Amino acid sequence: MSTSLRNSRAVALAAATAALLLVGLALAFYWVPNAPLEGFRQRIFYIHVPVALTAYACFGWAAWKGLRLLWTREQRYDLESYTAVHMGVIFGILTLVTGSIWARTSWNTWWSWEERQLVLFLVLFLFYSAYFMLRFSVDPGPRRERMSAVYALFGVVLIPVSFLAIRLAEGLIHPVVFDSQVNTRLTASQLITFVVCFAGTLALAGSLYVNELTGKRIDARLGELREALE
Amino acid sequence: MSYLADVGTLARKDLLLELRSRDTLPAMLLFVVSTLVVFSFALPADASDAAAYGLLWVAIVFTAILGLTRAFAAERDQRVLDGLVLAPCDRSAIWLGKGIAVLAFLALAEVVALPAFALFFEPVSWELVAAVVLADGGLAAVGTLLAAMAAASRARELLLPLLFLPLAIPIVVGGVGASIADDPGRYLGFLVLYDLIFAILSWASFEYVVTE
Numbered sequence: 001m002s003t004s005l006r007n008s009r010a011v012a013l014a015a016a017t018a019a020l021l022l023v024g025l026a027l028a029f030y031w032v033p034n035a036p037l038e039g040f041r042q043r044i045f046y047i048h049v050p051v052a053l054t055a056y057a058c059f060g061w062a063a064w065k066g067l068r069l070l071w072t073r074e075q076r077y078d079l080e081s082y083t084a085v086h087m088g089v090i091f092g093i094l095t096l097v098t099g100s101i102w103a104r105t106s107w108n109t110w111w112s113w114e115e116r117q118l119v120l121f122l123v124l125f126l127f128y129s130a131y132f133m134l135r136f137s138v139d140p141g142p143r144r145e146r147m148s149a150v151y152a153l154f155g156v157v158l159i160p161v162s163f164l165a166i167r168l169a170e171g172l173i174h175p176v177v178f179d180s181q182v183n184t185r186l187t188a189s190q191l192i193t194f195v196v197c198f199a200g201t202l203a204l205a206g207s208l209y210v211n212e213l214t215g216k217r218i219d220a221r222l223g224e225l226r227e228a229l230e
Numbered sequence: 231m232s233y234l235a236d237v238g239t240l241a242r243k244d245l246l247l248e249l250r251s252r253d254t255l256p257a258m259l260l261f262v263v264s265t266l267v268v269f270s271f272a273l274p275a276d277a278s279d280a281a282a283y284g285l286l287w288v289a290i291v292f293t294a295i296l297g298l299t300r301a302f303a304a305e306r307d308q309r310v311l312d313g314l315v316l317a318p319c320d321r322s323a324i325w326l327g328k329g330i331a332v333l334a335f336l337a338l339a340e341v342v343a344l345p346a347f348a349l350f351f352e353p354v355s356w357e358l359v360a361a362v363v364l365a366d367g368g369l370a371a372v373g374t375l376l377a378a379m380a381a382a383s384r385a386r387e388l389l390l391p392l393l394f395l396p397l398a399i400p401i402v403v404g405g406v407g408a409s410i411a412d413d414p415g416r417y418l419g420f421l422v423l424y425d426l427i428f429a430i431l432s433w434a435s436f437e438y439v440v441t442e
Contacts, residue, residue: 070438127396134393137385146438147379151393157431158397161424165400168407168420 010210017207020200027193035190041105048098050198051091052117054205056159058088059124063156066149078145079220081152082135083213087205089128095121116166123162127155236319240327245334247304254300258339261296263346265289270350282351283358283409287402289343290365294398295391297335298373301328302381311381315440325374325436333370340366357418361408364421365401368428372397375432378439400424 028046035042062084069077099118100110113119131151138144186194248254269285305311314324340362348354373394380390401424407417 070435123396123399130389130392130396133385133389134379134383137383137389139384141442143382143439143442146441147382150375150435150438151379153435154397154431157427158400161400161427164420164423165403168417169403 006214010207010214013203013207013210017200017203020196020203024193024197024200027196032189032193041102044098044102044105046193046197048095048102050194050201051098052095052121053198054201055088055091055095055121055124057202058084058091058205058209059128059152059155059159062088062152066152069145069149070153073142075142075145078148079213079216081149083209083216085128085131085152085155086212087209089125089132090208091201091205092121092125092128096125114170116163116170119166120159120163123166124155124159127158131155233320233323236323237326237330240314240324241330241334244328244331248331248335254297255335255338257300258293258297258335259342262289262293262339262343265292266343266346266350279352280410282347284406286343286347286351286409287365287405290340290362290405291369291395291398291402293339293343294332294336294366294369294373295394297332297339298377298394299380299387299390301332301374301377306381306386311378311440315442321437321440322433324440325378325433328378329370329374332374333366336366336370337363355409357414358409360418361405361414361421364418364425365405367425368401368421369398371425371429371432375436375439378436382439397428 024046028043032043032046034040035045062081065077065081065084068074069081096118099115099121103112103115103118104110111118131148134151135144135148138147266286266289269282269289273281273285302311305314311324315321344354344359344362376393376397377390380386380393383389401421404417404421404424408414408421411417
């Protein structure tokens with residue numbers, strides 16, 4: 001693919017991201033009626049949940065690219081997997097921040113160990129932060145590529161296992177509270193808003209991914225050239 | 231059959247090496263007992279009985295990390311791993327042999343730790359022993375793979391706990407649950423599930439981690 005075509009695609013994706021996010025936020029703030037139980041503050045749902053799902057998508061994408069790397073031994077998958085983890089961590093941090101804000105408005109506390117999603121994202125955040133430590137302390141080469149790929153694969157397996165563990169631990173530490181979950185039954189307008197916001201955050205992740213991947217490729221190429229010069 | 235013979239030879243090599251040099255196991259034993267003593271001072275006098283079980287699991291995970299940081303020390307210093315990778319055996323046999331050795335060290339450390347725990351803190355139930363055995367399997371399986379990764383890095387001993395602790399959280403949940411819950415069966419079942427999933431994954435991916 002030529003550079004100009006790639007650039008124009010990236011610009012189109014960025015424009016679509018901006019449009020989708022603007023429409024999504026407008027719908028979330030001005031169109032959807034207040035939720036009956038939680039009122040205005042429930043609207044953070046349209047940011048928090050899409051961001052969390054996008055983070056999962058990034059981690060899944062990273063593991064898929066890692067699997068492809070182990071399979072085909074093609075070097076380009078390494079940077080793609082790395083960039084996907086990078087994006088996943090950014091969206092994971094956003095999930096923790098928005099979830100913390102939601103917990104503050106709902107239960108008047110910045111952190112609640114009863115909120116499974118938040119605890120899971122904390123575990124994942126720690127896990128994927130170690131991914132960067134691993135990458136930065138191993139010399140570049142095929143072995144590092146495969147180690148990173150294996151670690152990214154462990155990540156997607158850890159997600160359901162940790163989720164199960166957190167559910168089990170919940171019954172242990174606190175009596176399980178059955179509260180009416182906000183997202184059990186969405187009305188049509190809520191669903192439309194949610195889908196637009198989710199598409200917006202996915203497009204945002206994709207846009208950032210393309211951008212960052214280009215940057216990382218240039219960086220790697222520059223490193224190679226430097227080495228050749230020395 | 232030759233696969234099992236390879237695994238046996240590799241495990242025997244590690245156990246023999248430890249028997250002659252004795253530099254990992256005594257450290258693990260001393261560490262786990264010291265940790266328990268430190269915990270007895272960390273717990274307030276009116277802490278619930280359940281808290282002591284939680285601390286026992288922290289001690290077990292930390293002791294496993296201590297042992298694992300040494301697991302590939304000889305291979306790294308003497309460049310044994312290059313030779314093993316070149317040897318005409320399946321690479322996963324290296325993982326299994328090392329895992330069995332790690333498991334043996336961990337089990338020996340707990341043979342001391344559990345009576346010490348019973349002496350200092352709370353009684354040890356059969357469920358707890360079963361949970362410790364199952365947890366050891368998971369800790370050794372995941373730990374051996376991650377230790378091989380960490381041994382190849384510059385940070386080495388520093389990196390292993392960072393890689394290992396997030397993966398050990400489910401083991402702690404299962405272990406603590408089996409020690410204090412009314413229905414330990416669920417938690418033991420969860421530990422079995424964890425062992426199966428991560429043992430298969432580690433077994434399958436070890437080759438990619440050690441080959442250049």
